Amino acid sequence: MESSKKMDPSGSLQTNPPLKLHPDRSAGASVFVPEQGGYKERFVKSVEDKYKCEKCRLVLCNPKQTECGHRFCDSCMAAVLSSTSPKCTACQESIIKDKVFKDNCCKREILALQIYCRNESRGCAEQLTLGHLLVHLKNDCQFEELPCVRADCKERVLRKDLRDHVDKACKYREATCSHCKSQVPMITLQKHEDTDCPCVVVSCPHQCRVQTLLRSELSAHLSECVNAPSTCSFKRYGCVFQGTNQQMKAHEASSAVQHVDLLKEWSSSLEKKVSLLQNESVEKNKSIQSLHNQICSFEIEIERQKEMLRNNESKILHLQVRGLGPRGGSSRTVPKGGPVSCQVPTLGRPGRRD
Structure with a gap:
């Protein structure tokens, strides 16, 4: 239509x-x-x-x-x-x-x-x-918006500008570090040079006589730097001295007597702790022995009660058998100590024994 x-x-x-x-x-x-x-x-x-x-x-x-x-x-x-x-x-x-x-x-x-x-x-x-x-x-269409070919880049550009973007403007294009010559994304180049590049020349943070060295050498240098701050190896025993590596060497040489005294104090304290623990152990062993004795006593009492129960059961069975004697036409053997398996009829009052 x-x-x-x-x-x-x-x-x-x-x-x-x-x-x-x-x-x-x-x-x-x-x-x-x-x-x-x-x-x-x-x-x-x-x-x-x-x-x-x-x-x-x-x-x-x-x-x-x-x-x-x-x-x-x-x-x-x-x-x-x-x-x-x-x-x-x-x-x-x-x-x-x-x-x-x-x-x-x-x-x-x-x-x-x-x-x-x-x-x-x-x-x-x-x-x-x-x-x-x-x-x-x-x-x-040269004016269609396209995503950048690099996965990390979220920008969209016109088709006619895509090549220039990829080669010259993309933040994630590869750039060459001027120090180590490695390839890094342009967006991270500055951070790479400031903190990561092993070939960048740096100075000792402790301002020692070594003025310049490569970042890759810095870690080894810090372990030996005479101006690096350090704590005394007897810190765990109570020494509070802190200083540079050079000062630490002088301190260790001049404080041997002080360090020995600290070791004595620490050893004495340790002995007191050991003695205390030993006393606690003795007391615990006494408590354990007392509990063990109580358990043994309870076990003996339980066995005594069991024996009394067996004797009472035997007496009850004996009385029941005697009660069946005059009325029943036959005698029946009842196992000692075991339950009566037969039905016991209603009994009259047994006659009195003369």
Whole structure:
């Protein structure tokens, strides 16, 4: 169906919606497809109303045609059919899903319409068919924004500027250290020279007579530097002296008696601790022995109670057997110490013994 509505000029550049890549099998090429609704590209010529969606009023994307002859974008038709009673927004007739079909003829005509490049505002003056927009943006457009080829770089630049960016402006391009000649990212070059480069000339932080040396030699020098601060090797024993390596040597030579006295004090303190621990150990051993004696006493008492229980059980069984004697016609052997397994009948009061 072709509407006889008036034609709208497309003079101003519109904001384009997010797009996704969709294979257009009928046209044999790949085209951009808006996530929702129709195309918002700027067309070179005014677009006829017959190429516009009856719902979103944009240029049709993957057009579908209803039984009543009106056209909708694929996504717009899906939205209409999702209602309980779908109706055509143009004529209000009911829409039967099985009667809706793809309008491939209309689609080919739309993809053949001339548009301005999406990057017109950035300087691209290219005019091309809508169906070739994707190929143009992916391969040719010099004003398309592309990510830097280096994974750490998050900048996006125009295709025409990408080579200069990679070679001259990228913060992560390789740079050569002027001292060690190693390759480091430009963004870390200053830090490398200030703190890491082993070939940078540095001075001793303790201002000793060695004025300059390589950073790679600094660690070994600090262990020998006469001005390096140090603590006395007898610190753990109580010596609080601190000074340079040179002062430390003089201190160790002149403080031998003091260090011996510190060792004596430390040894005496250690002996007191040992004695205290020994006394505690003796007391604990006494407590353990007392507990052991109590356990032995309890075990003896338990065995005595068990023996008394066995004797009482034997007496009870003996009395029960005697009670069965006059009334029962036969005698029955009862195991000593074990439970009576037979049913004991109700007994009368036994006669008194003379």
